[in-house]
Amino acid sequence: MPGMSKGHTRRSWPDYAAVWRWHFYAGLLCLPFFCWLAITGSVYLFRPDIEAWLDRPYESLQLDTPRAAPSAEARAALAAVTGSVLSRYEPPATPTGAAQVVVAHDGHLFRAIVHPVSLGIMKLERDDHRPMELLAHLHGQLLLGTYGSMIVEVAASWGVVMILTGLFLWLPRGRKRLGGLLYPRLGLRGRAFWRDLHSVAGVWVSLVTLFLLLSGMPWSANWGRYLTWVRNQWAVTAGTPAWPVGGTTLTAVGATVPSSSTSAHSSMPGMTAAEMAAMSPGTSRRTVGGTPEATLRALDRLVPVAARLRLPRPVWISAPLDGTTDWSISSQIQNRPLRVTYTVDPTSGAVTGTSDFAQQNIVDKVVNVVIATHEGQLFGRINQAILLLTAVSLLLVSISAVVMWWHRRPVGALGAPVPVARPRTSAMLVFAILALALVLPLFGLSLTVVLVIDRTLMRRLPGARRWLGLAPRTV
Numbered sequence: 001m002p003g004m005s006k007g008h009t010r011r012s013w014p015d016y017a018a019v020w021r022w023h024f025y026a027g028l029l030c031l032p033f034f035c036w037l038a039i040t041g042s043v044y045l046f047r048p049d050i051e052a053w054l055d056r057p058y059e060s061l062q063l064d065t066p067r068a069a070p071s072a073e074a075r076a077a078l079a080a081v082t083g084s085v086l087s088r089y090e091p092p093a094t095p096t097g098a099a100q101v102v103v104a105h106d107g108h109l110f111r112a113i114v115h116p117v118s119l120g121i122m123k124l125e126r127d128d129h130r131p132m133e134l135l136a137h138l139h140g141q142l143l144l145g146t147y148g149s150m151i152v153e154v155a156a157s158w159g160v161v162m163i164l165t166g167l168f169l170w171l172p173r174g175r176k177r178l179g180g181l182l183y184p185r186l187g188l189r190g191r192a193f194w195r196d197l198h199s200v201a202g203v204w205v206s207l208v209t210l211f212l213l214l215s216g217m218p219w220s221a222n223w224g225r226y227l228t229w230v231r232n233q234w235a236v237t238a239g240t241p242a243w244p245v246g247g248t249t250l251t252a253v254g255a256t257v258p259s260s261s262t263s264a265h266s267s268m269p270g271m272t273a274a275e276m277a278a279m280s281p282g283t284s285r286r287t288v289g290g291t292p293e294a295t296l297r298a299l300d301r302l303v304p305v306a307a308r309l310r311l312p313r314p315v316w317i318s319a320p321l322d323g324t325t326d327w328s329i330s331s332q333i334q335n336r337p338l339r340v341t342y343t344v345d346p347t348s349g350a351v352t353g354t355s356d357f358a359q360q361n362i363v364d365k366v367v368n369v370v371i372a373t374h375e376g377q378l379f380g381r382i383n384q385a386i387l388l389l390t391a392v393s394l395l396l397v398s399i400s401a402v403v404m405w406w407h408r409r410p411v412g413a414l415g416a417p418v419p420v421a422r423p424r425t426s427a428m429l430v431f432a433i434l435a436l437a438l439v440l441p442l443f444g445l446s447l448t449v450v451l452v453i454d455r456t457l458m459r460r461l462p463g464a465r466r467w468l469g470l471a472p473r474t475v
Contacts, residue, residue: 019165021417021469026162028416031398033155038391038398040139041212045376045384047132048334052093054131058113058122059097067116070099070303071296076119077101077112084110088318089299091306092116102127140219141246149221149246150442156213156220157443161436163206163213170203191407198400205393208386215370221246222442231363242364243336243371295319298346302327305349312338326352335377336368416469 043050070089078084084105092099101112109127114120127133134143142148172181179185181203184196217223224245232238302317311331318328330341336357343353357365369378376384409415437444458465465471 016169017417018419019168021419023162023165023169024416026158026165027401030155030159030162031401033152034159034394035398037139037152038394040135042388042391044132044135044139045387047135047375048377051130051132055093055097055113059092059094061096061098061116063096063117065117068119070299072119073099073114073116074101074296074299076114076121077103077110080112080121080124081105081110086295086319088316089303091303091315091317093313098122140216146221146246149219153217153220153222154442154446156216157436157440158446159213160210160440161443163202163210166199166202167206170199191404194400194403194407198397198404201393201400202397205390205397208390209394211370212374212387212390215374218243218367218371219245223440226441227363227367237361237363239361241367242360243367298327301349302329302344302346305329305344305351309342309351311340320346333377334372334375336372337365337378339368413467414469418469418471 084103312333340356372378
């Protein structure tokens with residue numbers, strides 16, 4: 001805990017040295033994750049561009065005869081995965097392109113790219129094994145599922161502490177020159193230069209980084225459920241979240257899932273490939289009209305309807321959910337406020353309902369806007385450029401922190417700022433910790449675990465305690 005010397009007993013918290021300790025230990029935990037998130041997030045910003053590039057070989061095919069019917073393409077995909085059921089059909093991006101058919105089998109989704117004339121399978125892969133799906137799970141879950149999501153959430157929570165304490169350390173405190181505050185003094189050498197680079201780059205990207213950390217929380221396994229619980233305390237916002245939480249789709253506690261045709265599919269479009277893969281084939285999609293053939297023939301009527309609706313790509317034409325007969329045609333564009341879902345009668349092709357951003361409750365609207373911004377899609381290339389610059393700056397901040405530590409590290413010790421004896425607390429400190437623990441529960445839990453270890457195990461390991469910089473100096 002932060003401390004003060006006897007000679008400064010009238011000085012109220014926060015003390016500079018104490019905040020520096022918080023900043024050091026928070027950075028020790030967060031910086032490796034920040035580098036990882038910055039690198040993977042920078043690539044993910046360009047997901048639409050990368051996926052368009054990966055699909056380019058299938059969008060300019062030489063077609064000598066008319067295209068096969070969508071139902072025939074779906075049959076070919078089903079035949080390629082024995083025992084599978086239809087999940088959705090994604091129309092081709094160009095007149096000479098190949099459709100992509102997603103089928104479910106044994107709890108997983110498989111994506112088949114079908115040649116529009118020969119009906120040969122040009123590519124077949126697990127939907128959640130596609131490069132950008134893997135990258136998404138590397139970024140948010142470390143490929144460890146719920147546990148990975150919680151690890152990233154802990155790092156993000158302490159990242160908030162690191163940024164807030166860093167801003168406190170940056171405060172001018174009577175300095176009138178802007179060098180070292182708003183721009184680095186390039187004439188400096190050694191640790192002083194890296195300190196300037198660290199503080200200046202850090203302060204310029206601090207607010208954007210805070211936004212990225214907090215806007216990523218709704219996806220996380222723990223905080224996402226926490227937000228859902230808070231959201232469902234009010235009837236006007238209760239229901240299934242319109243965004244994925246921790247790699248799964250939640251059914252909100254106490255929520256009533258709408259049954260009208262207008263909103264029956266409102267939660268479905270937000271499902272990712274990984275979420276759908278977690279569903280068993282028996283519960284993800286059923287045949288309509290009594291036989292699989294009737295379901296497939298419906299595609300021949302629905303694909304022209306989807307073309308007339310002119311939805312932003314990618315477009316999903318999804319088979320009915322259990323207990324319903326209407327199909328859904330939805331836009332899955334990453335700019336979530338532009339997403340819209342139509343429910344369509346498969347017999348007549350008539351639109352029976354619409355669900356869009358305007359119909360969402362205020363919480364879902366806010367979350368979807370911040371998710372679109374977090375992914376670099378809300379305002380196009382400028383959005384991507386700002387976040388890419390932030391990611392590069394975070395790498396620079398991390399590298400400069402390591403260089404500064406390397407220059408000041410003592411022999412045989414970690415190099416953490418050493419606390420003084422007789423640590424003091426204050427109402428301000430207690431209030432700040434409780435407020436952060438309320439907003440970020442895993443921060444409070446992890447802090448409690450650290451304090452317990454410090455008060456029990458570490459007291460029995462004086463050597464480790466000294467190396468970590470936990471043993472106070474006497475003043």
